[in-house]
Amino acid sequence: MSPLFQKxxxxxxxxxxxxxxxxxxxxxxxxEQMRAAAREIRQAENSTLILREEPPPYGGGxx
Amino acid sequence: xxxxxxxxxxxxxxxxxxxxxxxxxxQWAIGGAMAATFYLEPISTYDLDIFVLFxxxxxxxxxxxxxxxxxARGHAPDGDAVMVHGWPVQFLPAxxxxxxxxxESAQEVDFEGVPSRVMRAEHLMAIALQTGRGKDFAxxxxxxxxxxxxxxxxxxxxxxxxxxxxxxxxxxxYLNP
Numbered sequence: 001m002s003p004l005f006q007k008x009x010x011x012x013x014x015x016x017x018x019x020x021x022x023x024x025x026x027x028x029x030x031x032e033q034m035r036a037a038a039r040e041i042r043q044a045e046n047s048t049l050i051l052r053e054e055p056p057p058y059g060g061g062x063x
Numbered sequence: 064x065x066x067x068x069x070x071x072x073x074x075x076x077x078x079x080x081x082x083x084x085x086x087x088x089x090q091w092a093i094g095g096a097m098a099a100t101f102y103l104e105p106i107s108t109y110d111l112d113i114f115v116l117f118x119x120x121x122x123x124x125x126x127x128x129x130x131x132x133x134x135a136r137g138h139a140p141d142g143d144a145v146m147v148h149g150w151p152v153q154f155l156p157a158x159x160x161x162x163x164x165x166x167e168s169a170q171e172v173d174f175e176g177v178p179s180r181v182m183r184a185e186h187l188m189a190i191a192l193q194t195g196r197g198k199d200f201a202x203x204x205x206x207x208x209x210x211x212x213x214x215x216x217x218x219x220x221x222x223x224x225x226x227x228x229x230x231x232x233x234x235x236x237y238l239n240p
């Protein structure tokens with residue numbers, strides 16, 4: 001692995017740590033921003049080709 | 064042009080507390096991606112999963128009283144969720160033993176002054192393992208990399224809920240390939 005690649009990975013890991021350490025309300029605000037961005041993309045595309053997530057089968061999985 | 068106010072999670076959670084005060088739901092806890100976000104980095108998700116216990120266990124479980132209560136307070140259904148202050152909220156009965164335990168032992172969290180409850184990391188991991196979609200395994204890996212979970216608590220939960228063999232398969236595939 002090149003030093004540049006190694007440095008990039010370390011930088012990404014540090015960023016993830018910073019995000020993890022944020023207070024919960026701050027993280028929720030980031031999620032809200034991501035949701036708003038996704039909504040804008042959907043509206044801009046005006047497309048029906050949006051994949052909707054299948055609801056999780058909570059409690060229904062086999063051990 | 065319709066002006067939509069920005070979502071406000073604390074107002075959403077206050078409405079869930081109102082449901083509890085009205086006696087329509089028992090104990091509740093945030094689960095799914097928004098609960099994982101409490102422990103990990105922010106995770107993109109569409110809705111807010113609220114797992115609820117129903118005290119008195121009605122013979123036929125229905126969410127209609129919840130929907131009626133929220134509709135009367137101005138919150139409209141949105142597909143299989145209810146839009147509450149900008150958040151599509153999915154109410155999920157905690158029917159399995161694992162989900163019930165996860166709700167009962169959830170962590171008390173003060174969300175900007177609103178008392179809330181978030182499932183513990185170890186329960187979220189066990190539920191992800193049991194649910195078993197690709198993204199659940201991805202989230203499990205993130206939990207493992209983050210080191211936020213207490214591994215002895217996790218293994219206790221896995222063992223008590225018959226998930227140890229599934230965990231071993233997960234370990235072989237993703238942690239020790």
